[in-house]
Amino acid sequence: MLKLTKKADYGLMALKYLAEHPETPALSAKDVADAYGIPAQLLAKVLQRLTKTGLLRSHAGMNGGYELARDARQISAFEVIHAIDGPLFITSCTKGTKPCELTPSCTIKEPLARVNETIAGVLKSISIQDLAEHEHPTGRSRETHGLVVLTL
Amino acid sequence: MLKLTKKADYGLMALKYLAEHPETPALSAKDVADAYGIPAQLLAKVLQRLTKTGLLRSHAGMNGGYELARDARQISAFEVIHAIDGPLFITSCTKGTKPCELTPSCTIKEPLARVNETIAGVLKSISIQDLAEHEHPTGRSRETHGLVVLTL
DNA sequence: CTGAATACGGACCGATCCAGTCGGATATAA
DNA sequence: TTATATCCGACTGGATCGGTCCGTATTCAG
Numbered sequence: 001m002l003k004l005t006k007k008a009d010y011g012l013m014a015l016k017y018l019a020e021h022p023e024t025p026a027l028s029a030k031d032v033a034d035a036y037g038i039p040a041q042l043l044a045k046v047l048q049r050l051t052k053t054g055l056l057r058s059h060a061g062m063n064g065g066y067e068l069a070r071d072a073r074q075i076s077a078f079e080v081i082h083a084i085d086g087p088l089f090i091t092s093c094t095k096g097t098k099p100c101e102l103t104p105s106c107t108i109k110e111p112l113a114r115v116n117e118t119i120a121g122v123l124k125s126i127s128i129q130d131l132a133e134h135e136h137p138t139g140r141s142r143e144t145h146g147l148v149v150l151t152l
Numbered sequence: 153m154l155k156l157t158k159k160a161d162y163g164l165m166a167l168k169y170l171a172e173h174p175e176t177p178a179l180s181a182k183d184v185a186d187a188y189g190i191p192a193q194l195l196a197k198v199l200q201r202l203t204k205t206g207l208l209r210s211h212a213g214m215n216g217g218y219e220l221a222r223d224a225r226q227i228s229a230f231e232v233i234h235a236i237d238g239p240l241f242i243t244s245c246t247k248g249t250k251p252c253e254l255t256p257s258c259t260i261k262e263p264l265a266r267v268n269e270t271i272a273g274v275l276k277s278i279s280i281q282d283l284a285e286h287e288h289p290t291g292r293s294r295e296t297h298g299l300v301v302l303t304l
Numbered sequence: 305c306t307g308a309a310t311a312c313g314g315a316c317c318g319a320t321c322c323a324g325t326c327g328g329a330t331a332t333a334a
Numbered sequence: 335t336t337a338t339a340t341c342c343g344a345c346t347g348g349a350t351c352g353g354t355c356c357g358t359a360t361t362c363a364g
Contacts, residue, residue, distance in 0.1 A: 005350095005351070006351080006352065028311085030309095039353060042353055045313085048311070051311085059361085060310050061311080061362050062308065062361065063363095064360085065310075066311090077267075115274055115275065115278065119271055119274070122267055122270050126267065130263060131260060158323065159322085180339065181339085181340080182338095182339090191324060193325065196340075197324095197342085200342080203341090210341085212339050213340080214334065214338045214339065215333070216333085216339045216340065217340085218340090
């Protein structure tokens with residue numbers, strides 16, 4: 001599968017939404033949830049997590065909510081995904097602690113680790129601003145934003 | 153998370169193993185399983201699936217087993233993963249059938265689809281032969297195998 | 305001061321998925 | 335004929351995920 005969780009999706013959507021509304025002082029979790037039709041309480045927990053990792057600033061009380069802690073250009077998709085889904089591994093063995101107890105086996109992992117790096121690099125090259133900009137489904141002729149070179 | 157399943161790992165390992173033993177007429181699932189210390193019956197099902205999709209040739213009976221259906225250079229990691237884990241999506245909405253019923257929401261998916269393409273491209277550029285070759289953890293100065301350009 | 309709105313955080317549940325097992329059927333070589 | 339294989343469906347236990355509920359703390363408005 002190789003897919004990221006719905007929470008990560010929600011997080012990206014929310015940050016994109018915040019980037020699209022830079023004027024408002026703060027948007028509540030409910031505001032964003034309603035805008036996208038996603039469960040408010042679930043999104044709230046996602047945003048809380050993003051706040052904890054420093055990607056958002058929160059403000060309790062009436063007219064409170066969330067705002068981007070940095071410029072949208074300075075927040076990468078990788079950071080968001082990492083904050084929500086945790087470290088990003090393509091191999092299913094590496095659980096962080098135990099390094100694959102299969103005898104000498106996982107010679108597979110060494111090349112796959114590079115694939116992992118490449119994917120991380122791609123995700124790091126995408127900012128929230130990029131997501132917000134590509135709202136308009138206009139042109140197909142677009143400039144090269146990122147250049148990723150894979151060396152095996 | 154963004155990880156592939158253990159089955160896919162096993163499949164890659166098995167194919168790598170087969171590529172490393174080109175002389176033997178056929179290796180049984182048990183042979184490979186023992187070599188890596190992974191459950192034989194589970195690996196068997198993985199190999200059966202790979203056979204079904206045409207990546208392996210099987211031979212029942214005594215001294216039977218599996219062999220690569222093509223040259224190791226002609227089999228990509230992408231094919232293996234796709235055969236075992238199914239289609240590869242980074243977005244968690246796209247389930248194949250339903251295209252994300254969230255109102256206008258998933259403007260996120262358009263850029264992520266390109267990320268998906270990029271990842272697929274990377275995986276396609278890696279052959280089983282590559283995995284087998286990179287056994288030796290020798291040099292760090294290696295030539296560029298693949299060049300992936302990401303345009304957003 | 306009181307109350308509404310909001311962020312925070314833990315506990316919980318149902319569904320799904322995954323790793324692994326079991327049992328049996330079929331094929332093939334010795 | 336028997337041992338060794340592939341083949342294939344069904345099942346189970348555990349983990350994870352999406353989502354909900356409830357209680358607490360914080361802040362603003364009246």
